Amino acid sequence: MAPKAGGDAIKANSSVYKDKSKPTDIRLSNINAAKAVADAIRTSLGPRGMDKMIQAANGEVTITNDGATILKQMSVIHPAAKMLVELSRAQDIEAGDGTTSVVVIAGALLDSAEKLLQKGIHPTVISDGFQKALQLALQVVENMSTPVDLNNEDALLKAAATSLNSKVVSQHSTILAPIAVQAIRAVMEPIVSGVGARVDLRDVKVIERIGGTVEDAELIQGLVIPHRAANVNGPHRIEKAKVGLIQFCISPPKTDMDHNVIVSDYAAMDRVLKEERQYILNMVKQIKKAGCNVLLVQKSILRDALSDLAVHFLDKIKTMVIKDIEREDIEFVCKTLGCRPIASLDHFTAENLVNVDLVEEINEPGGKYIKMTGCGQGGRTVSVLVRGSSGAVVAEAARSLHDALCAVRCVARRPALLAGGGAPEAAAAASLARASLAAPGADHYCLRAYADALEVIPSTLAENAGLNPIETVTELRAAHAAGAGGGAGVNVRRGRVTDMRTEHVLQPLHVTASALALATETVRAILKIDDIINTMN
Numbered sequence: 001m002a003p004k005a006g007g008d009a010i011k012a013n014s015s016v017y018k019d020k021s022k023p024t025d026i027r028l029s030n031i032n033a034a035k036a037v038a039d040a041i042r043t044s045l046g047p048r049g050m051d052k053m054i055q056a057a058n059g060e061v062t063i064t065n066d067g068a069t070i071l072k073q074m075s076v077i078h079p080a081a082k083m084l085v086e087l088s089r090a091q092d093i094e095a096g097d098g099t100t101s102v103v104v105i106a107g108a109l110l111d112s113a114e115k116l117l118q119k120g121i122h123p124t125v126i127s128d129g130f131q132k133a134l135q136l137a138l139q140v141v142e143n144m145s146t147p148v149d150l151n152n153e154d155a156l157l158k159a160a161a162t163s164l165n166s167k168v169v170s171q172h173s174t175i176l177a178p179i180a181v182q183a184i185r186a187v188m189e190p191i192v193s194g195v196g197a198r199v200d201l202r203d204v205k206v207i208e209r210i211g212g213t214v215e216d217a218e219l220i221q222g223l224v225i226p227h228r229a230a231n232v233n234g235p236h237r238i239e240k241a242k243v244g245l246i247q248f249c250i251s252p253p254k255t256d257m258d259h260n261v262i263v264s265d266y267a268a269m270d271r272v273l274k275e276e277r278q279y280i281l282n283m284v285k286q287i288k289k290a291g292c293n294v295l296l297v298q299k300s301i302l303r304d305a306l307s308d309l310a311v312h313f314l315d316k317i318k319t320m321v322i323k324d325i326e327r328e329d330i331e332f333v334c335k336t337l338g339c340r341p342i343a344s345l346d347h348f349t350a351e352n353l354v355n356v357d358l359v360e361e362i363n364e365p366g367g368k369y370i371k372m373t374g375c376g377q378g379g380r381t382v383s384v385l386v387r388g389s390s391g392a393v394v395a396e397a398a399r400s401l402h403d404a405l406c407a408v409r410c411v412a413r414r415p416a417l418l419a420g421g422g423a424p425e426a427a428a429a430a431s432l433a434r435a436s437l438a439a440p441g442a443d444h445y446c447l448r449a450y451a452d453a454l455e456v457i458p459s460t461l462a463e464n465a466g467l468n469p470i471e472t473v474t475e476l477r478a479a480h481a482a483g484a485g486g487g488a489g490v491n492v493r494r495g496r497v498t499d500m501r502t503e504h505v506l507q508p509l510h511v512t513a514s515a516l517a518l519a520t521e522t523v524r525a526i527l528k529i530d531d532i533i534n535t536m537n
């Protein structure tokens with residue numbers, strides 16, 4: 001009996017070992033799932049790309065053209081498809097723009113890889129071949145980029161405008177592009193040793209407001225708080241303000257435990273009320289003594305940050321009070337005003353207050369908001385008010401502005417611009433195709449396949465603009481064939497191939513370089529997977 005059982009075990013083992021089709025099946029299923037994601041957003045690429053209407057489970061509707069936003073909201077189940085969603089997010093974090101391009105490139109690379117697998121080339125060989133191709137492509141795009149001077153506002157404006165071109169709000173790019181450039185220029189800090197400048201996008205606060213049109217977008221050198229003051233009869237405009245930001249509440253204190261106090265006679269009730277009045281009055285007196293006339297109060301989740309009595313007293317001493325400053329906004333408020341949050345009444349003294357030239361409550365049809373300007377002691381921050389007629393429009397305008405801000409930030413970080421319209425991808429493809437001729441063995445196929453995949457960008461731009469993709473790509477290939485194509489790209493307005501630099505379609509080098517690098521990295525990772533294992537839980 002025993003030898004038989006042993007033989008069975010060997011047979012079973014060898015059959016598992018011989019199951020060679022499984023890794024191939026898994027790989028193909030991964031590639032197909034990921035390609036499906038890329039196909040889903042292909043039509044949104046470029047200035048003539050379509051927009052998507054996304055309906056959430058709660059009925060909320062988003063209209064967008066931004067790859068990262070579309071993918072974020074898509075419910076994706078397949079683990080390999082999720083990798084493309086992650087890829088788009090990675091590009092969003094790294095560069096902020098090019099989130100559609102990166103996924104479209106990854107989709108095309110996977111398609112090429114599938115063909116190479118069918119030729120019998122081993123996945124690891126393809127993966128290495130793609131890495132070599134990436135290095136070459138990066139060199140090509142770097143060589144064709146033109147360095148820019150960060151003081152040259154015109155170049156930055158072009159980068160912002162190209163990014164806005166492909167958005168729903170593209171007709172407002174003349175308003176939004178200068179805002180993006182001014183905002184980034186206001187907050188950037190030049191790197192002392194080296195090129196470029198550091199930009200922290202957290203220093204640009206974009207505030208969305210319904211009402212008005214996208215053209216009413218406004219850049220404010222100061223602080224905007226998107227709600228009204230809490231005062232009932234208090235002042236609505238204060239010049240030469242002394243502002244204090246507090247993190248404690250001006251309302252009757254509560255104990256940590258839930259409890260009831262039963263008050264059974266009027267005298268006792270009177271005492272409780274008197275006590276409360278005295279408590280609040282003391283706080284307000286201290287505020288007045290410090291000379292504060294604008295009080296910002298951090299939002300409290302435990303109890304009312306301000307009691308009615310407190311508002312009444314603050315009205316009387318003519319102090320403007322603005323409550324519900326979100327906890328996550330405190331850092332921005334402090335940086336903008338140059339103040340520190342005051343955590344207890346004992347520290348509410350004159351030296352902890354800051355001077356602001358003007359604090360006013362602005363009343364507009366969409367509601368009231370507070371604007372503080374002339375924050376002399378503050379740091380380098382700006383606020384941008386984005387307006388629009390409906391929630392969907394405002395949200396998309398804000399997202400588009402985010403992309404434009406990111407595009408300008410990319411130029412600040414790595415001051416070089418490339419021609420757009422698929423020019424860098426076409427130039428890299430031409431160069432790779434030439435290199436493939438001399439490459440030995442499987443590399444020949446890999447470089448060639450990578451080159452074909454890169455042409456997906458010009459071909460999709462043409463397709464989305466209603467041009468014939470094959471004709472356009474052939475024309476583009478011919479332009480770049482000799483290696484002197486320069487900025488030849490798909491001119492979607494004129495419907496043919498022209499030099500995009502003369503069209504002023506310029507995009508940051510960092511966006512394209514990062515899209516190529518991240519897409520290749522993800523494709524290489526997908527190729528190396530040969531099994532999916534589910535955990536038990």
Ligand code: ADP
Nearest residue numbers: 045046047097098099100101165166420421422
């Ligand atoms: P992404 O989310 O990847 O930024 P977009 O929809 O913004 O996607 O499209 C970006 C692509 O559109 C880039 O390849 C860019 O060069 C191209 N593009 C932008 N403006 C123009 C234009 N006016 N003509 C041709 N191509 C353009």
Ligand code: MG
Nearest residue numbers: 097098163166
């Ligand atoms: Mg874009």
